[in-house]
Amino acid sequence: xxxxxxxxxxxxxxxxxxxxxxxxxxxxxxxxxxxxxxxxxxxxxxxxxxxxxxxxxxxxxxxxxxxxxxxxxxxxxxxxxxxxxxxxxxxxxxxxxxxxxxxxxxxxxxxxxxxxxxxxxxxxxxxxxxxxxxxxxxxxxxxxxxxxxxxxxxxxxxxxxxxxxxxxxxxxxxxxxxxxxxxxxxxxxxxxxxxxxxxxxxxxxxxxxxxxxxxxxxxxxxxxxxxxxxxxxxxxxxxxxxxxxxxxxxxxxxxxxxxxxxxxxxxxxxxxxxxxxxxxxxxxxxxxxxxxxxxxxxxxxxxxxxxxxxxxxxxxxxxxxxxxxxxxxxxxxxxxxxxxxxxxxxxxxxxxxxxxxxxxxxxxxxxxxxxxxxxxxxxxxxxxxxxxxxxxxxxxxxxxxxxxxxxxxxxxxxxxxxxxxxxxxxxxxxxxxxxxxxxxxxxxxxxxxxxxxxxxxxxxxxxxxxxxxxxxxxxxxxxxxxxxxxxxxxxxxxxxxxxxxxxxxxxxxxxxxxxxxxxxxxxxxxxxxxxxxxxxxxxxxxxxxxxxxxxxxxxxxxxxxxxxxxxxxxxxxxxxxxxxxxxxxxxxxxxxxxxxxxxxxxxxxxxxxxxxxxxxxxxxxxxxxxxxxxxxxxxxxxxxxxxxxxxxxxxxxxxxxxxxxxxxxxxxxxxxxxxxxxxxxxxxxxxxxxxxxxxxxxxxxx
RNA sequence: GGGCGAGUGGUGGAAUGGUAGACACGAAGGUCUCAAAAACCUUUGAUCGUAAUUGGUCAUGUGGGUUCGACUCCCUCCUCGCCCACCA
Numbered sequence: 001x002x003x004x005x006x007x008x009x010x011x012x013x014x015x016x017x018x019x020x021x022x023x024x025x026x027x028x029x030x031x032x033x034x035x036x037x038x039x040x041x042x043x044x045x046x047x048x049x050x051x052x053x054x055x056x057x058x059x060x061x062x063x064x065x066x067x068x069x070x071x072x073x074x075x076x077x078x079x080x081x082x083x084x085x086x087x088x089x090x091x092x093x094x095x096x097x098x099x100x101x102x103x104x105x106x107x108x109x110x111x112x113x114x115x116x117x118x119x120x121x122x123x124x125x126x127x128x129x130x131x132x133x134x135x136x137x138x139x140x141x142x143x144x145x146x147x148x149x150x151x152x153x154x155x156x157x158x159x160x161x162x163x164x165x166x167x168x169x170x171x172x173x174x175x176x177x178x179x180x181x182x183x184x185x186x187x188x189x190x191x192x193x194x195x196x197x198x199x200x201x202x203x204x205x206x207x208x209x210x211x212x213x214x215x216x217x218x219x220x221x222x223x224x225x226x227x228x229x230x231x232x233x234x235x236x237x238x239x240x241x242x243x244x245x246x247x248x249x250x251x252x253x254x255x256x257x258x259x260x261x262x263x264x265x266x267x268x269x270x271x272x273x274x275x276x277x278x279x280x281x282x283x284x285x286x287x288x289x290x291x292x293x294x295x296x297x298x299x300x301x302x303x304x305x306x307x308x309x310x311x312x313x314x315x316x317x318x319x320x321x322x323x324x325x326x327x328x329x330x331x332x333x334x335x336x337x338x339x340x341x342x343x344x345x346x347x348x349x350x351x352x353x354x355x356x357x358x359x360x361x362x363x364x365x366x367x368x369x370x371x372x373x374x375x376x377x378x379x380x381x382x383x384x385x386x387x388x389x390x391x392x393x394x395x396x397x398x399x400x401x402x403x404x405x406x407x408x409x410x411x412x413x414x415x416x417x418x419x420x421x422x423x424x425x426x427x428x429x430x431x432x433x434x435x436x437x438x439x440x441x442x443x444x445x446x447x448x449x450x451x452x453x454x455x456x457x458x459x460x461x462x463x464x465x466x467x468x469x470x471x472x473x474x475x476x477x478x479x480x481x482x483x484x485x486x487x488x489x490x491x492x493x494x495x496x497x498x499x500x501x502x503x504x505x506x507x508x509x510x511x512x513x514x515x516x517x518x519x520x521x522x523x524x525x526x527x528x529x530x531x532x533x534x535x536x537x538x539x540x541x542x543x544x545x546x547x548x549x550x551x552x553x554x555x556x557x558x559x560x561x562x563x564x565x566x567x568x569x570x571x572x573x574x575x576x577x578x579x580x581x582x583x584x585x586x587x588x589x590x591x592x593x594x595x596x597x598x599x600x601x602x603x604x605x606x607x608x609x610x611x612x613x614x615x616x617x618x619x620x621x622x623x624x625x626x627x628x629x630x631x632x633x634x635x636x637x638x639x640x641x642x643x644x645x646x647x648x649x650x651x652x653x654x655x656x657x658x659x660x661x662x663x664x665x666x667x668x669x670x671x672x673x674x675x676x677x678x679x680x681x682x683x684x685x686x687x688x689x690x691x692x693x694x695x696x697x698x699x700x701x702x
Numbered sequence: 703g704g705g706c707g708a709g710u711g712g713u714g715g716a717a718u719g720g721u722a723g724a725c726a727c728g729a730a731g732g733u734c735u736c737a738a739a740a741a742c743c744u745u746u747g748a749u750c751g752u753a754a755u756u757g758g759u760c761a762u763g764u765g766g767g768u769u770c771g772a773c774u775c776c777c778u779c780c781u782c783g784c785c786c787a788c789c790a
Binding site: 078079080081083084086087088090092094128129130131132142184207208209210211213214215216218219220221222226227228229231303305423424426427460462466497498499500503504505506508510511512513514515517518561562564565566567568569572641642643644645647648649650652653674675676687688689690692695696698699700 | 703704705706707708713714715716720721724725726727728741756757769770771772783784785786787788789790
């Protein structure tokens, strides 16, 4: 609530009225992110568009700061997340072009033709946004059904048809629009715009493929070079001229489909385009923008696909919006000393199209903090994503009472080192969380830009049939059943071992028993334990230190599957021995403990009881032990095996002493003794010998 | 339509320019047992046959390229998965 009030103070939180996603069952507004395929994410009802007044967060003010740059803003986040977020923010550089509109089919005023028209003139106008102003190819304009200009430009003859179309569009649900596919619909308004570049009259249509939420809610149709515009023009008999010569000289008439602009970006050249003829496409677009700006008919702009975050909910369960509405003073924040505003219990929870908190009169009626007169609380609650956008700051010191979080502690511990989670949070939660952090930075509360240094996304375990687990498909594996049969540790080891952390794949049921067997073998290791036997051979040391190193590194790299594999390898070695020393035993348990916490703890205590010296030492859990260290020197053996190749194909291996590892002639001398190598060199001449110390020796022959 | 990712034995996977298949699962054969289970041992990419204690050849979706050397890097195409989408 304190954060919300700061946002209100800075103009980031504001009350607005727009067309919003509305769930008829839950009787609440939904964010775009919470409409899944046109359905409410909670109840599955079909979402409709409804104009509602509500609270917004001006996340669009942070659009630029939320963009990821090429070096990932100095943090380590998955490329897929950065790409998806940038795409969602949708920064586009383009131009807004204002067209004069003449009502009906009047004769085109001369002033439009000779270019003396200026936007200051008292004429009707419609403004479109485009990234690629192919204006010599523009043959119509489409405005969204919700566009206010329609009231002004629709001619009396077309009034009924247009109004009917608008009405139908407003009743369409997201689902309707999608199930209708891409079939274009629309109605002529009866009016024309003047295409500045050639003085031609082009019809203005209303069509729902223009979306009020994007750009200016109006589009210029360039059907020769845009697929959607082409489909529309074709259906309604509008000309589809081509104005770009393709990279391979294509100039023929368009019959089947538009020539997509993107294929021309590199090589296309303008034609039938007046002053642009012969100019390369990209340059022509810039020249067109210059032209419109110079004439005062257009303005270069940057637009974003991102929209402000609709943040208030007409639900009971949530953080109350800490505002008071006063007839005299308007919206007044609840004074800081009265925070937090607690959620009242005595309310009617049932959705009735208004916020449930409103039903508690006693709670609702307060006096205005400014004038003391009668006022009402804001009855809405905040989207839960508001809370999850900053919880990790609070977790650092949940007892802190002087503000939402302790800036000192936060300075010490934040940003988060690794933030684990699912890909479903890419466009919601993690974007919001980044937004909050950037807001905190502007408030001077933190001095970093990104809340998490590293983001790691887990994969998804699919059902055995390869589909996402779902009750309706009956392919759900219940972990509880597996735990009952094999124990939690075996299930944990299985999940770690069977696939990379971030991989998605089906549950492979067969392998589960193997994990149980692995832990059973670990358990049996206790019978080989000899506390008093402290001597370790070089081989013992090699295996132990290798495992400690590899397992530690793999855990750091979130490669749990290979970490487990290394432990299995070490176990195989330990089993092959007559006895296992205490140091080996303890270290094995410690590095296994994150994966199998229960079995290892049990064995840890067992070895304590066996060790007469340790018996009297107070209980210390295995999970409180330091991670063992390793000695790099013990991992290197006295000799290394070098592969001997002929033309890159393995023919033999040689063993070379460590201290001679860098001496190519030593290696060559050794290799020449190989009969197998000689057999492959026979009758050929050696052109070159490539030696990679300690790895390969390659004879290039011909 | 756009973005991101993946394609390696019967299966899950390992190897990110240097000995492809680590580590497991499964399978086959064996030991033990009256028998089975469990456990343990051996074998396990394909293929050739001159049967090798260390044989040859072919193999990482397809076709090309770079390199002494490519699962790995570059280009073509194919298939699958996930996310976004009448985004002007």
